[in-house]
Amino acid sequence: NAGVMQNPRHLVRRRGQEARLRCSPMKGHSHVYWYRQLPEEGLKFMVYLQKENIIDESGMPKERFSAEFPKEGPSILRIQQVVRGDSAAYFCASSPAPGTSGTDTQYFGPGTRLTVL
Amino acid sequence: GEDVEQSLFLSVREGDSSVINCTYTDSSSTYLYWYKQEPGAGLQLLTYIFSNMDMKQDQRLTVLLNKKDKHLSLRIADTQTGDSAIYFCAESITKGSYIPTFGRGTSLIVHP
Numbered sequence: 001n002a003g004v005m006q007n008p009r010h011l012v013r014r015r016g017q018e019a020r021l022r023c024s025p026m027k028g029h030s031h032v033y034w035y036r037q038l039p040e041e042g043l044k045f046m047v048y049l050q051k052e053n054i055i056d057e058s059g060m061p062k063e064r065f066s067a068e069f070p071k072e073g074p075s076i077l078r079i080q081q082v083v084r085g086d087s088a089a090y091f092c093a094s095s096p097a098p099g100t101s102g103t104d105t106q107y108f109g110p111g112t113r114l115t116v117l
Numbered sequence: 118g119e120d121v122e123q124s125l126f127l128s129v130r131e132g133d134s135s136v137i138n139c140t141y142t143d144s145s146s147t148y149l150y151w152y153k154q155e156p157g158a159g160l161q162l163l164t165y166i167f168s169n170m171d172m173k174q175d176q177r178l179t180v181l182l183n184k185k186d187k188h189l190s191l192r193i194a195d196t197q198t199g200d201s202a203i204y205f206c207a208e209s210i211t212k213g214s215y216i217p218t219f220g221r222g223t224s225l226i227v228h229p
Contacts, residue, residue: 004159033216042121042205042221043160056216091159105150106217108160 002027004094004109005074012115019079019086021112025094031055032075033106034067037089049075050097082116089113121220123206128226135193137223139206142187148209149182150217151191155202163191163204193225201227 005024013019025032031050035043045059049069060067064082069075079086090113093106121141129135141149147168152160166173166180166189173180179192193200203224207217 006159035219040221042219045216045218048216093160105148105162105165107162108152110159 004029004092004107006090006092006109006112008112009110010113010115012117013082014117015083016081019082019114019116021077021079021090021092021114022074023077023092023094023109024074025092026107028096029094029107030097031095032069033093033095034075034077035091035093037091037111039088043091046077079114082114084116087114087116120218121206121208123204123220123223125221126224126226128228129196130228131196131198133196135191135196135200135225135227137191137193137204137206137225139189139191139220140187141189141206141208141218143208143210143218144184144187145210148217149180149189150205150207150209151178151180152205152207152219153202154205154222160205196225196227198227198229201225 004026007022033048034046037043047060047067048056052071064080066078089111091111092109095106123139148165150165151163153163154160164175164178164180166182177194181190203222205222206220209217
């Protein structure tokens with residue numbers, strides 16, 4: 001009965017380091033979404049993936065950010081050379097393939113809170 | 118401007134009803150959602166409504182949709198201190214990927 005799992009829950013990095021955030025979708029879900037939440041703001045869509053395929057990355061910054069969802073293992077959001085402005089909560093959500101369930105609802109993980117010193 | 122707008126704060130007394138409002142701009146919205154976020158936690162789906170419905174009730178929660186005015190509301194009856202959280206409205210547009218657009222969230226504060 002595991003929901004969406006994210007780790008680590010908290011991550012501290014110094015400027016210039018790399019951050020790797022992991023997300024394991026709910027069992028039976030083949031689609032993963034990453035969102036960023038800045039303090040006192042709503043969620044902003046970053047990227048939408050299915051296994052081995054990026055479907056929509058229109059919300060992802062063009063530089064330093066990348067995402068993957070390999071055939072085996074969790075989805076990874078990677079931020080290279082982090083800057084202070086990257087400090088935020090990063091949420092992952094998963095869903096079944098669109099059109100396969102009544103609502104195409106996304107289920108969210110607990111988030112990773114990234115702090116860049 | 119934003120596609121989904123919500124007021125930022127709402128304060129109510131325990132036992133009263135809370136009404137959280139949301140407006141959206143895209144008339145092709147398919148689903149409208151309410152999510153709850155407690156401090157330090159992820160978003161929990163509370164309820165959703167399909168765009169051809171006017172109302173949906175689920176225990177203490179009532180969702181009303183006025184499609185003409187593009188207005189969505191969430192009513193929480195008999196509000197409890199445990200209902201204190203941020204409530205996000207979101208819309209999902211039929212465009213294949215069903216990526217919802219979120220409002221900025223309404224902070225509900227429940228006073229004893």
